[in-house]
Amino acid sequence: xxxxxxxxxxxxxxxxxxxxxxxxxxxxxxxxxxxxxxxxxxxxxxxxxxxxxxxxxxxxxxxxxxxxxxxxxxxxxxxxxxxxxxxxxxxxxxxxxxxxxxxxxxxxxxxxxxxxxxxxxxxxxxxxxxxxxxxxxxxxxxxxxxxxxxxxxxxxxxxxxxxxxxxxxxx
Amino acid sequence: xxxxxxxxxxxxxxxxxxxxxxxxxxxxxxxxxxxxxxxxxxxxxxxxxxxxxxxxxxxxxxxxxxxxxxxxxxxxxxxxxxxxxxxxxxxxxxxxxxxxxxxxxxxxxxxxxxxxxxxxxxxxxxxxxxxxxxxxxxxxxxxxxxxxxxxxxxxxxxxxxxxxxxxxxxxxxxxxxxxxxxxxxxxxxxxxxxxxxxxxxxxxxxxxxxxxxxxxxxxxxxxxxxxxxxxxxxxxxxxxxxxxxxxxxxxxxxxxxxxxxxxxxxxxxxxxxxxxxxxxxxxxxxxxxxxxxxxxxxxxxxxxxxxxxxxxxxxxxxxxxxxxxxxxxxxxxxxxxxxxxxxxxxxxxxxxxxxxxxxxxxxxxxxxxxxxxxxxxxxxxxxxxxxxxxxxxxxxxxxxxxxxxxxxxxxxxxxxxxxxxxxxx
Numbered sequence: 001x002x003x004x005x006x007x008x009x010x011x012x013x014x015x016x017x018x019x020x021x022x023x024x025x026x027x028x029x030x031x032x033x034x035x036x037x038x039x040x041x042x043x044x045x046x047x048x049x050x051x052x053x054x055x056x057x058x059x060x061x062x063x064x065x066x067x068x069x070x071x072x073x074x075x076x077x078x079x080x081x082x083x084x085x086x087x088x089x090x091x092x093x094x095x096x097x098x099x100x101x102x103x104x105x106x107x108x109x110x111x112x113x114x115x116x117x118x119x120x121x122x123x124x125x126x127x128x129x130x131x132x133x134x135x136x137x138x139x140x141x142x143x144x145x146x147x148x149x150x151x152x153x154x155x156x157x158x159x160x161x162x163x164x165x166x167x168x169x170x171x
Numbered sequence: 172x173x174x175x176x177x178x179x180x181x182x183x184x185x186x187x188x189x190x191x192x193x194x195x196x197x198x199x200x201x202x203x204x205x206x207x208x209x210x211x212x213x214x215x216x217x218x219x220x221x222x223x224x225x226x227x228x229x230x231x232x233x234x235x236x237x238x239x240x241x242x243x244x245x246x247x248x249x250x251x252x253x254x255x256x257x258x259x260x261x262x263x264x265x266x267x268x269x270x271x272x273x274x275x276x277x278x279x280x281x282x283x284x285x286x287x288x289x290x291x292x293x294x295x296x297x298x299x300x301x302x303x304x305x306x307x308x309x310x311x312x313x314x315x316x317x318x319x320x321x322x323x324x325x326x327x328x329x330x331x332x333x334x335x336x337x338x339x340x341x342x343x344x345x346x347x348x349x350x351x352x353x354x355x356x357x358x359x360x361x362x363x364x365x366x367x368x369x370x371x372x373x374x375x376x377x378x379x380x381x382x383x384x385x386x387x388x389x390x391x392x393x394x395x396x397x398x399x400x401x402x403x404x405x406x407x408x409x410x411x412x413x414x415x416x417x418x419x420x421x422x423x424x425x426x427x428x429x430x431x432x433x434x435x436x437x438x439x440x441x442x443x444x445x446x447x448x449x450x451x452x453x454x455x456x457x458x459x460x461x462x463x464x465x466x467x468x469x470x471x472x473x474x475x476x477x478x479x480x481x482x483x484x485x486x487x488x489x490x491x492x493x494x495x496x497x498x499x500x501x502x503x504x505x506x507x508x509x510x511x512x513x514x515x516x517x518x519x520x521x522x523x524x525x526x527x528x529x530x531x532x533x534x535x536x537x538x539x540x541x542x543x544x545x546x547x548x549x550x551x552x553x554x555x556x557x558x559x560x561x562x563x564x565x566x567x568x569x570x571x572x573x574x575x576x577x578x579x580x581x582x583x584x585x586x587x588x589x590x591x592x593x594x595x596x
Binding site: 046049050053054057058060061064065071072073075076077079080081083084087088091092095096098099100101102104105108112116119120123124127128131144147148151154155158159161162163164165 | 174176177178179181182183184185186187188189190191192193194195196197198199200201202203204205206207208209210211212213214216217255256258272273275276277278279280281286288290312313314315316
């Protein structure tokens with residue numbers, strides 16, 4: 001049972017990309033990601049899974065860029081959720097390896113994922129609406145700069161949050 | 172307790188940075204949307220998690236077992252608060268074998284919920300093993316942080332050597348004064364009929380042999396043989412051992428000693444133990460079930476302690492070696508100092524039997540089949556045969572026991588040879 005979610009999420013990522021650009025190079029890169037997933041499941045290493053997640057993302061970005069596909073908010077949110085699911089289920093699978101698993105663990109995880117998916121989709125819809133109204137007020141020339149600064153800001157903020165969380169104790 | 176960031180957090184952070192970089196480079200809004208779930212989960216790091224409250228109870232099915240028996244370990248966890256994901260791990264001691272289940276567990280608990288997890292282990296080799304140290308790791312809701320604790324509920328499992336049932340035992344040449352199972356040559360109270368003699372004042376009427384009295388015209392009484400017990404001292408050679416992991420000459424000798432102790436105690440004999448090696452340990456002769464526990468405890472600690480010093484049996488208190496005691500020496504005959512000690516005991520007038528655990532037969536299974544190995548085994552056998560003959564020349568009865576055979580078969584015909592020479596007194 002613990003082996004099912006990881007390949008399922010990997011195939012979802014592969015399929016979402018292949019749906020955007022059903023061409024041979026995309027399939028080859030996607031299959032390389034799937035191969036890394038298999039290596040990550042068999043061997044006790046984390047790096048194949050992280051590398052596979054990065055390969056799937058790169059593949060998806062290439063597919064979107066190459067085909068200049070129309071923006072699909074739901075598809076993008078689904079891709080992000082699948083990527084989160086892939087990393088979390090791989091971590092949970094590692095945790096469950098050679099262990100007796102309590103009856104509620106898988107159920108609690110599924111409930112948590114469904115709840116989070118609903119929350120993400122809601123916040124995505126809300127965020128898209130806000131972004132649409134903001135885009136009308138911003139000049140087109142500064143948009144790429146703003147996006148880059150925003151991206152760096154988000155990464156730095158999350159890294160700081162992670163660092164602080166690592167240092168913080170709660171008694 | 173300190174929360175620490177998990178490797179999953181670092182993975183999520185890496186992928187988030189990668190997706191954002193691609194989003195900026197390709198200028199695709201889809202990728203900004205795709206990064207949202209990852210960023211949202213990572214944003215929960217800013218919220219301080221509540222400290223999980225739970226209690227752990229550790230139980231084992233038995234703290235005294237025999238080699239190869241299974242012990243069931245049960246761990247119960249009761250949570251007072253929500254525990255999103257709890258990992259429990261109990262390291263197993265070297266030599267412990269997992270029979271069923273896992274010694275790792277993962278569980279999720281609601282407030283007030285109790286979850287239990289159990290697994291079975293066995294110990295193939297005697298010894299004292301510690302259990303009860305649990306490594307507990309609690310994760311937060313999204314497995315971004317964890318807390319590690321060490322729960323210690325110390326338990327000690329004593330694994331006693333497995334004893335084989337023995338019906339026939341080497342009989343001691345001399346008995347003691349207490350009541351036991353050996354029919355003594357001396358007359359007195361007993362149930363085994365012996366000689367008849369003329370009635371004497373003081374004799375009981377129930378002892379009168381009416382048949383003989385009527386035939387001979389005067390009163391005769393039947394005398395009974397006394398039934399006595401013996402003091403048996405098991406002397407274990409821990410000077411040296413050969414063999415592999417759980418099958419060394421010492422392990423085999425310890426199992427034989429446990430079997431002999433069980434069988435002699437069942438016969439109401441008093442049984443003592445001397446562990447003769449780098450460190451001398453002893454148990455005074457005694458009887459009963461509690462006494463077996465004392466002997467077994469001493470046997471499970473028996474180990475080879477190397478020393479150049481020749482241990483003198485004068486160190487052993489006289490009460491451990493009572494007069495007329497029957498000494499069973501268990502040895503692989505690897506160290507001449509033990510042989511010398513056995514010969515000394517014979518010189519001091521003790522009734523000594525040497526049970527030799529054959530190291531050659533034990534090693535033959537482990538070594539290869541090459542001609543050199545086989546030649547070495549043959550040479551070793553010849554050398555050992557010479558040493559056994561030397562012991563026999565000192566008047567010591569010797570049993571050469573191949574551990575592959577049952578002990579009972581090895582000791583079977585010994586008594587006939589011993590008692591033909593010396594009668595029981």
